[in-house]
Amino acid sequence: MEHKEANSRKIKLLVNNVAREDTVPVDLRLADYLRDWLNLKSVKEGCGVGDCGACTVLLDGKAVVSCIIMAVEADGSSIVTLEGLAAEGKMSDLQEAFLAKGAVQCGFCTPGMIMTAAGLLAENPQPTAEEIKRAVAGNLCRCTGYQKIIEAVLYTAEIRNQKD
Ligand code: FES
Ligand code: FES
Structure with missing residues (x-):
């Protein structure tokens, strides 16, 4: 353009x-x-x-x-x-985890939340719940209360570490 x-x-x-x-x-x-x-x-x-x-x-x-x-x-x-x-239309493990853990409700915050989580996991592949909480604190979510989001990120880290 x-x-x-x-x-x-x-x-x-x-x-x-x-x-x-x-x-x-x-x-x-x-x-x-x-x-x-x-x-x-x-x-x-x-x-x-x-x-x-x-x-x-x-x-x-x-x-x-x-x-x-x-x-x-x-x-x-x-x-x-x-x-x-989402390579070739297939959701990433992180997106799958958000769905599996019920970390998505209205979904408005979800893309930004997932990108924040992706950045965190790239930097710190085994974050603690506290570190995840701090990382997503700047992503406002009115629906989920954050617990399920934290679970989804922990779950992704766990699955990735099992594969290593
Ligand atoms: S729209 Fe960018 S931080 Fe809110
Ligand atoms: S799922 Fe609705 S704002 Fe986060």
């Missing part, structure tokens, strides 16, 4: 392992770039000011809130959204 305004800049990045090159307005938020330009609808907008975690994605492997990052700031990076976790 091309935008010819003066305040636009070309960015190159990998999104869900696909190389992208777009000329974007400098004030386009990463969340809007992913959702509106690339049609990655798992990226939800809740608060829009970095407080709810609904827009969480992985940026170079780290969970970040994409509503307070500009797309131009992501130039040169690798982004993963929930769509990128």
